[in-house]
Amino acid sequence: MKIQANAVVGLTYELKVSKLEDEIESTPFSVEIRDEEDPFYFLFGQSGLPEKFEELLEGREDSEDFSFTLSVEEAYGEQDDELIITLPKDQFSGDRGFSPEMLEEGNFLPLMDENGYSMQAKVVKNLGEQLILDFNHPLVGFNLHFEGKIIEVREATKEELKHGHVHGEHGAHD
Template sequence: MIAEKDKVVSITYELHVDDGENGKEFFERVDEAQPYAFLFGAGNILSKMEEAIAGRSVGDTFEVAIDFENGYGDYDESRKMIIPKSAFKENGQKQRHLMKVGNVVSMQDDQGNPLRGEILRIDYRGVLMDFNPPLAGYDLYFSGKIVGIRDADPSELEHGHAHEPGGHVH
């Protein structure tokens, strides 16, 4: 079986990143104990990564370099903004456990689209948050191995993503 549309592909990888100033640095490792599974052809991973895996079989290795423009884009200062502290209330109660520097918080924009932002600072003006993707501005260097390929279940095809073993998790 090969990595192609409508297959669930499981990979292990090591990711190094380069911000253009400090050289390549280790970022993360995904190992065989908990491989990353995705629905091939559903837009669940970066297109350049999918291209590097296409047509390969279990046991095959891959390496791919993805520049920031084809990865998560350039870092955008305008995606840093001050959010009123009142946005961190639920049922009239302040959610102090959320308002900590370094926390990544799920929010919604004016149209209800999901956003995730990191809290950078809290002061009298509000909560300074960064809504850039964590890898914005970085060139990415993946090296990995395909550890599993299977046909997608009908529910995975319907939902457009792989499900964890034993059921549906969102």
């Protein structure tokens, strides 16, 4: 089966990132490896990944190798300064599930938006009574270099399509 809308896709890959500074691209460095022990499974067309990522996989088949690069614009774009905000530190208290260690600079806070969707923010600076948080995607501003292999392509079940995610061994368990 070829990768197409509503197919379940399983991949192994290495993701490297690079940045363009003064018109010179940095040497790509590895930030994530998904191997046979921990493959990445998603519902094609509903992955939440950059559109270009799925575009470059469409039509490929099981056991096929792939290698491509997404530019900053095709991936997560440039940093949006409006997504860097200052919030009162008391919103991140122990009774809300936050420990002092979680609020250290450089850490990512697991948060939820008003609709109950998971999101994260990086602690940029702890100002004592306030925190500066960055809600940009962690890979914003980077070119993404993917190299990997398609390990499975199958039709999604009606239940997976209804729920919008993969079920079973490599997906949600519900």
